[in-house]
Amino acid sequence: MSSLAALNPNADRIGGSNVALQMNIGAAKSLQGVLASNLGPNGTIKMLVSGAGDIKLTKDGNVLLHQMQIQHPTASLIARTATAQDDITGDGTTSNVLFTGELLKQAERYVLDGLHPRIIVEGMEMAKDETVKFLSEFHVPLNEKNPDELRKVLVAAAQTSLRTKVRRALADHLTNVVVDAVLAVRNGNDIDLHMVEIMEIKTKSDLDTKLVKGLVLDHGARHPGAARHTDNAFILTLNVSLEYEKTEVNSGFFYSSAEERQKMVAAERSFTDDRVRKIIALKNAVCTGDKSNYGFIVINQKGIDPISLDMLHKAGIVGIRRAKRRNMERLALAVGGYAVNSVEDLDPQCLGFAASVYEHSMGDDKYTFIETASEIAKSCTILIRGPNNHTVTQIKEAVRDGLRAVRNCFVDGSVVPGAGAFEVAAYLNLLRFKETVKGRVQLGVQAFADALLVIPKTLAANSGLDVQDALLELIDEAKSAAGGGPKEAVGLDLTTGKPLCAFEALIFDNLSVKKQFLHLGSIIATKLLLVDEVMRAGRPQGKDRHGEDAEGPED
Structure with a gap:
């Protein structure tokens, strides 16, 4: 009788003879098999069908892992770890799943040969530390002193990310949109992507998606003559x-x-009218002289009743009410000025300025465009267009990943050669490192090195190339380029299957994505390798600690 059975004869248990380990490895390999075909610009698309029959097409690993109904505990654990990477860096979800599954697959060979998992784990941890150290030197720093060169690298990093999410032509179109958006809201290395409003309009083509230097509100002016x-x-x-x-409390008034009663109504009305008059007075104070033909727009987070709207209209003021709270800060950053909480504090300094404000109607929906020509605007809007909900959603997910890819470039201060160049270079570095390691721990280092090659292998497979031929040629070329640094790193050309210089081809990945990919993948894989028993934990639902129903005994 096992120890667990002695404690609880009815306990569910999986263990003994590497059964638990095989269960974990099998789950990781299954999840890897589902997501493998999505990797890279030539990856395929998955169709998700909900219980209600809703269909979603995507190749974004983060979306798949969030919406797939994963019930296996090990696969669910790997999925949560991979999606945590997307929350941190915005990319690398699919790579994380593939790397975790490959680490377990490589370790399985040695475990079946009788090697203890602890020895493999020790070697993998040494290999991970060495690879992270290698990564800290294997990157290309950003040259912020040269704006043209900086933009070229930012565009390349965004393009590399976006081409894995949407078709090539659309990715190239979105690249400049996301780069310009990040540069607009950038304040040094402090980049708040919440200051980039993403507005969706279901119309026209996906290539009509554009960047608006300003803000787009999803409603228009309420006065018919505005x-x-x-x-x-x-x-x-x-x-x-x-x-x-x-009034905030229930109250009543008695009139003799x-x-x-008329005086009371007039007094209540004058309270609001006085506020409107102060706004009109500010407008008259600033719209004078050579600015007499300038417009005046009031954007209010709270309500504006019809009488107030009419007063504003007669004074030549356009009133827009019920603006979303999240747009108030964006508006101030886009056009200048600041939000006012009391009309007693009105001052010309609180005003912003827009080069153009116009309303666009589409059926029953109205949109207000507030565009500024100022280069100091620190907020902007990405206007996503598409013929249907599927296209709009896909572009929205891609844009968010593209924005974070550009932001990561500034946060990291550098980029890493892509197209599998880093993985192959790290593989060769680990082979050299293995020679300095003594004993059976070498096998763990070898397993880690072999697992890194899953990225170029999968890229080749998804491009319809011969995996072995492409990989061998890539490794041979990388050996001859070894020692040349990241600018000489060799990656895989997915069109021809031949090696290429990732730096010259402008294929870059984010440093933070690679670092998280190494950390999270190795941590979850090594933990799962050390699992020797799986048991059901927690109290049974509906039972209390005495074994009675949680609702109590029946009468």
């Missing part, structure tokens, strides 16, 4: 109620005559 297009407009950002409001 101007639909205004050039050179002052922008007042408000968080002040311009409508009649009820109809005249008293």
